[in-house]
Amino acid sequence: MDRDLRQTALFGEVEEYFRSVHAPGQGVVTDGAGVDAAPDGSTVVFTGSIFETLESPPASRLCRVDLASGELTVLEAHGSHDRAARFSPDGKWIAFLSDGEEPGSCQLCLRGAEGSGACFATPRVEGVVEYIRWSPDGASVLLGVAGLGADLAGCEGGATTVKSADEVPLWMPRVETGDGENLWRSLWIFDLEPARLRPLPTPGLNPWEADWAGSHGVVAVVSESHSEASWYGSRLVAIHVDSGAITTLYEPAEQIGLPSGSSDGSRLAFVRAVCSDRLIVAGRLLIANRHDGGTVEIDTQHIDVTDLRWRGDHHIVFAGHRSFETVVAEVDLEAGSVVEHWSGEERTIGNWYPAIAALPEGGAVGVAEAWSVAPEISTFLNGDRRPVVSLESATDGRPDSLIEPVRWSARDELVIDGWLVRPVGSEGPSPLVMDIHGGPVWACRNRWHGRQRGAKLLVDKGYAVFYPNPRGSSCRGQQFARRVVGDMGGEDTWDYLTGIDALVERQIADPTRVGVTGISYGGFMSAWLITQDDRFAAAVPISPVTDWYSQHRTSQIGFFDELFLDASASEPGGRFFDRSPVMFADRVRCPTLVMAGETDQNTPPTQALEFHRSLLEAGVESVLSVYPTAAHGVRSFPEVIDATTRYVGWFLKHMR
16 A cells, blocks of 8 residues: 555545535535524524635634524634634623634633624633633633643544643653643633633642532532543532632542533532543433532433533533434423423434533524534424524535444344444445444444545445444443443454344345444454454454553553453453454454554554554554554544545455
């Protein structure tokens, strides 16, 4: 495989596909995230993506939508990336993050809610502002700040925040001590009158997420270390803004996220879940009483909660999964009741997980999408989903393919499900590519084809693409998710294989032309499966784990593997050996393309290198592609065009 594929016909085809999806140079918004609603519910703001070229990542722009008319306005740019907008409680201001003062380093900015007029950049804080929250009285903004060099979660690329430039010769070594002030996260408060920026001390604690709890308190998820691995043992605390007193409210046995306080500060909501990645939280909704310290779990009617927003002091609007369905619902804490605003399989909401903003009169608004439907701003209320404005490019035609839910029985008779995409009118067995999700605690959903790398290109050429949700996935409750804890690469291995068997039996898949791929845990599993079964004709592990011993000692999340393997990296044998693909590379027979990002600290590129070298040693056809500026998952442009070309080309070559 050549290093430079830009002159090949397939590269041109892939480039044209992404050109049709993202319309570079046309100044149009083709994706959206981070929706927030105005206090009167008339308008929303969101972060829109605009591609100037496919040779670089898209610019982030603040976009404003009138919910009545559907009129979309792109606000004047302050920096290359303006994002994470939030309306002030009185509706006069929009607070947002921008790198207008220093490229790559987002800071707090304010502008009028109408979007006109100059932006007001607040005093800089040392570090990168990750999120902002208005106090209920509108007098202050809470800033969550990551130090320069702090770890980023896997869904953020698994690298680090921008680092300050060192004025030293290039030959000098990079020195790592395991600690440093620039690696910690911190909380800051910006007061509007008088305009001032002040720290909210959290001595010895690293706040991963935080929100106001009333106008004089903050609720936060914290750990005693800045390392990404320490997040798995975080606890929930309340911080009194005036006195600085910190009180522990909840110490979970598993993980927690999405902390949020009611406007009067009396109640604190959060989600408890078994999680494999920070910021990827789907589980049970809990309410802590700040005054007596008591905690109650809300019956969410089998919905794994992935996002929540307060509406007043007694109502929480939330979104989540329930098997194939995406659900938007609301809990009345006084009545103890839950009302569903909308549920369905025909759309999902948000990118990583369902995410919404609450509307003041009830219901919610979010970015909806489906395999054949580009992102669209939609409202959800009284069982109705109303599209307000589509972000579909004029050149992005609806694909001539269908997505459908599928179910099958595992070898222990547990029912497993997933999604299948194939051409319209497909008859008879087709070559099948199984695409395995990351995590392992995550879930494949009915997502837009523009997010699915080269899947549409494969389907257009007659392939079927299979997205399984094995045990350990997050769509079917905590008991189902826990089934992978302590058994990664164990029984979930058979969930994938029995899924393929079911599709072969149903005359959907050609058993002689089956390929496998995946990113992160999907990369591990696609490497693992080809050591355990010889049915695969081709494999493309992306950002994989292949050696749990070295993963533990080189990854930013070393605690994760011991937790999810229920084993120790300091003991010989056991699951660290038995579940490492490199230890069984001599069993592999199928051609394998391994891809990784050089800056990835989540699953370091040396994992891909180990597997590649092990395959070559075993006489297996193997190619390694490492992208020097890419991070976890190789998801940024222009690398994604090259990676997609190699990914699609590998299956076309070996599974014709």
